[in-house]
Amino acid sequence: MPSLWIANARVIDPAAQRDAAGSLFIRDGKFVPSLTAADKKRARKLDARGLVACPGLVDIHVHFREPGQTHKETIATGSRAAAAGGFTTVVCMPNTSPPADNAGTIQFIKDAARRANVVVKVLPTGCITVGMKGQALAPIGSLQRAGVVAITDDGDCVQSNELMRRALEYAKMFDLPVMDHCQDASMTVGAVMNEGVVSTRLGLRGWPHAAEDIIVARNVILAQSTGAHVHLQHISSRFSVDVIRRAKARGVPVTAEATPHHLALTEESLGGYDTNFKMNPPLRTEADRRALIAGLRDGTLDCICTDHAPHTPDEKDREFDFAPNGILGLETSLAVSLGVLVRQNKFKLPFVLDLLTRQPARILKLPAGTLAEGAAADVCLFDPDEQWTYDARAGFSKSANSPWHGQKLTGRVKSTIVDGRVVFADGRITT
Numbered sequence: 001m002p003s004l005w006i007a008n009a010r011v012i013d014p015a016a017q018r019d020a021a022g023s024l025f026i027r028d029g030k031f032v033p034s035l036t037a038a039d040k041k042r043a044r045k046l047d048a049r050g051l052v053a054c055p056g057l058v059d060i061h062v063h064f065r066e067p068g069q070t071h072k073e074t075i076a077t078g079s080r081a082a083a084a085g086g087f088t089t090v091v092c093m094p095n096t097s098p099p100a101d102n103a104g105t106i107q108f109i110k111d112a113a114r115r116a117n118v119v120v121k122v123l124p125t126g127c128i129t130v131g132m133k134g135q136a137l138a139p140i141g142s143l144q145r146a147g148v149v150a151i152t153d154d155g156d157c158v159q160s161n162e163l164m165r166r167a168l169e170y171a172k173m174f175d176l177p178v179m180d181h182c183q184d185a186s187m188t189v190g191a192v193m194n195e196g197v198v199s200t201r202l203g204l205r206g207w208p209h210a211a212e213d214i215i216v217a218r219n220v221i222l223a224q225s226t227g228a229h230v231h232l233q234h235i236s237s238r239f240s241v242d243v244i245r246r247a248k249a250r251g252v253p254v255t256a257e258a259t260p261h262h263l264a265l266t267e268e269s270l271g272g273y274d275t276n277f278k279m280n281p282p283l284r285t286e287a288d289r290r291a292l293i294a295g296l297r298d299g300t301l302d303c304i305c306t307d308h309a310p311h312t313p314d315e316k317d318r319e320f321d322f323a324p325n326g327i328l329g330l331e332t333s334l335a336v337s338l339g340v341l342v343r344q345n346k347f348k349l350p351f352v353l354d355l356l357t358r359q360p361a362r363i364l365k366l367p368a369g370t371l372a373e374g375a376a377a378d379v380c381l382f383d384p385d386e387q388w389t390y391d392a393r394a395g396f397s398k399s400a401n402s403p404w405h406g407q408k409l410t411g412r413v414k415s416t417i418v419d420g421r422v423v424f425a426d427g428r429i430t431t
């Protein structure tokens with residue numbers, strides 16, 4: 001593999017507080033401080049004038065639907081969508097068919113992710129409970145030996161407090177983070193959007209924020225009493241943000257994520273009953289949206305994750321009550337995050353890139369999110385000012401369920417580099 005010289009970039013490495021014009025040098029798939037004159041002559045040179053070069057983006061919450069629902073997405077197509085969005089490492093949720101609750105299914109996912117056409121690093125999680133049924137613990141030790149980076153019943157939430165307590169005790173023994181989708185099922189039966197005036201006006205069944213807040217509080221209590229690390233997935237409610245803020249002030253080992261859609265959109269988007277705005281947890285109020293942004297600003301929320309959840313047009317093109325939850329996110333996450341946080345809320349660009357690189361890597365202790373010498377050369381090159389129109393149907397995912405289809409976005413990924421290999425450039429997968 002030839003050495004790579006990325007020249008004339010604005011190099012941003014949040015982990016090293018580096019933000020300066022310069023070059024990145026890559027040899028044998030790793031960052032090096034410089035190249036020899038002979039190496040430079042042979043190296044492939046990328047002129048990155050006008051572009052930002054940052055660590056490859058990391059998403060610790062995606063659904064690639066394999067095994068079992070490969071009509072929606074496969075590990076290969078999902079990894080292409082990831083590369084097109086500037087992501088170099090993604091973590092897959094285990095709610096596949098069958099659910100990834102045993103070492104055999106984890107091995108299947110790892111084998112699929114090793115196939116030649118999978119262009120980014122795809123890491124598996126395992127279930128907390130057998131079949132995600134919430135009744136018996138999955139074999140957590142054997143899942144860990146099989147290579148999962150966390151356990152979660154995402155899509156569902158472990159309802160039994162006692163079972164969750166035991167899951168945390170086991171997970172702690174194996175040093176595995178437990179991720180939780182926080183939802184009290186008894187309060188959300190048949191719910192399809194946020195509960196409030198808008199749901200009343202639209203005649204849709206509401207999902208009260210309290211159903212999230214109660215489980216967030218439960219998880220804080222269990223994390224404190226067991227000492228186990230709980231990562232709270234896709235936080236959507238301002239009350240949850242407040243609970244997490246106070247827990248962190250006491251030193252409770254919890255971390256939390258927000259999605260671009262909960263940062264950018266509110267329940268007001270549902271007026272047209274467009275199922276591309278239907279997801280779980282639902283879009284909430286402007287006050288909730290503002291609280292999530294404040295939570296990212298003060299470190300209450302640790303990172304941004306997409307919850308990339310593909311569904312086919314046939315599946316989404318149904319009455320609102322019957323359409324499945326979830327939207328795509330990988331190809332729009334960077335542009336939407338830059339729009340909401342940098343342009344509208346005046347966050348510093350390196351801070352936002354930290355939320356998309358080093359922070360998610362830190363939560364799951366992944367060796368990613370850095371441009372440090374000797375680290376794997378995973379890079380995202382993007383133009384922070386380019387305007388483009390997102391066409392979900394022309395994207396790399398197998399599905400097209402995005403609320404941003406047809407929208408003008410600012411900030412575009414130009415190249416994605418994994419282990420020193422250019423896997424995406426100028427709108428095309430290049431390997």
Ligand SMILES: [Zn+2]
Binds near residue numbers: 181233280281
């Ligand atoms: Zn979820």
